[in-house]
Amino acid sequence: MADSTQMGVRRFGRINWMGLYTLSEREVRRFLAVWTQTLAAPLVTAGLFLLIFNLAIGPRRGEVMGQPFIAFLAPGILMMTVIQNAFANTSSSIVIAKVQGNIVDTLMPPLSPLELVLGYIAGGVGRGVLVALAIGVGMLAFLGIGIQHPLWALIFVLLGSIMLGALGIVAAIFANKFDQMAAITNFIVTPLAFLSGTFYSIDSLPPIMQTLTHWNPIFYLIDGVRYGVLGVSDSSPWLGLVVCSAASIGLVVLCWYWFKRGYRLKA
Template sequence: MAESTQMGVRRFGRVNWMGLYTLSEREVRRFLAVWTQTLGAPLVTAGLFLLIFNLAIGPRRGDVMGQPFIAFLAPGILMMTVIQNAFANTSSSIVIAKLQGSIVDTLMPPLSPLEMVLGYIAGGVMRGFFVAVAIGVGMLVVLGVGIQYPLWALVFVLLGSIMLAALGIVAAIFANKFDQMAAITNFIITPLAFLSGTFYSIESLPLVMQTLTHWNPIFYLIDGARYGVLGVSDSSPWLGLAVCTTTTSALVILCWYWFKRGYRLKA
């Protein structure tokens, strides 16, 4: 690949790898600087979810899809925590930068719109991956829940992180203040996450609710993670892979288009 110089920046081919790496590193350092809030708190929350649901419902619930209730619950909690953190990383970074007026520091360097999108997404993916590994280790040590199909689990964790990181960019670009960002989180992201089969099998739902759930892409992330960990699922993992890949691609393209236009980013 030919090396070229553009605007004083070392490039290899058409990609500003140094700039992309720098933006990605900034996003990773940003959440690592407050790791007790960005990594520690989600782990405590996930543990509390598992503990409370197991104590309150577990003894009466019995097995779900042939699995103990706590084991059935664990992959859903893992994926829900991963996607919430991936979304929070990109959305908070961009909203804060817009409100402080420092978004120009990202827009001015010689980075293409796609490079900026990938840089932000990389931070969200790393945060989601760190959370997934920590919860996965906890599942193995505390609950004795291993991973039946590691490749499937990894694919859905990565897809979930990319999808929600991209959705976080979309939400943050659209929002011009914290109230709007909170509304998007509370009335769109949280309901989609909670009504996605995290705490139950959709087979127990009425037919209408089952149909609506199949239109929720986060359901396929939860279901795919459960298949990767336990080997059981409500739908085909291949269908989930197709839906999640399509949704993620559409979100990334929308992010690229909005960055290219400077939509709600440039004054």
């Protein structure tokens, strides 16, 4: 009988639960250690967005989709903040490790490519959910906005955190320097977030822009959370669930493949 401890044979079963938990805990502790930057700052930024838009546009804007403008805006701000923080958590963790040269400390332990992906994404999901809870409490306390469909809201917050957490891994693996990471954030992630119906209903857009918006998966995240919070949306939440699930699975598979190949990770 072959010795189970021979080189190349995992001694942890199909899943190294301890290793996966340890990596996930590290990623969560990493952002909790600087909570004023990772949790408090997004809450302040979301509040400023709501305040400025309400003061500048709210009194003249009227209702949007049958909702006061500030109520229409709040779920979009919440989701945009969630996805930005989920993306930032995974991307910053990996790109900093690459630049500092200590990514090997994560690659050497007996963790499979899938376990590495799930561990990093767990940190992004944790940060995204905590940000969503903080903003949600603020919406209820200061704006009186409750949640019409809590399950839908939770599903899309989780999907958004997973999708942008995986996209953050993809971006960080591809980038070798901080300026490359900044370029991806500024020219890809931010435009997709801002042009996703966060600040407007897509019914107000020209037909060509409506078509392009429907090809943006972040639109379905924003629209899905808006449905969960307010009960109104530009598209079916079921369509959004399918699109966001497919995009999330595709990104996770790409992350797994790149970790398996060691693409731009191993010298």
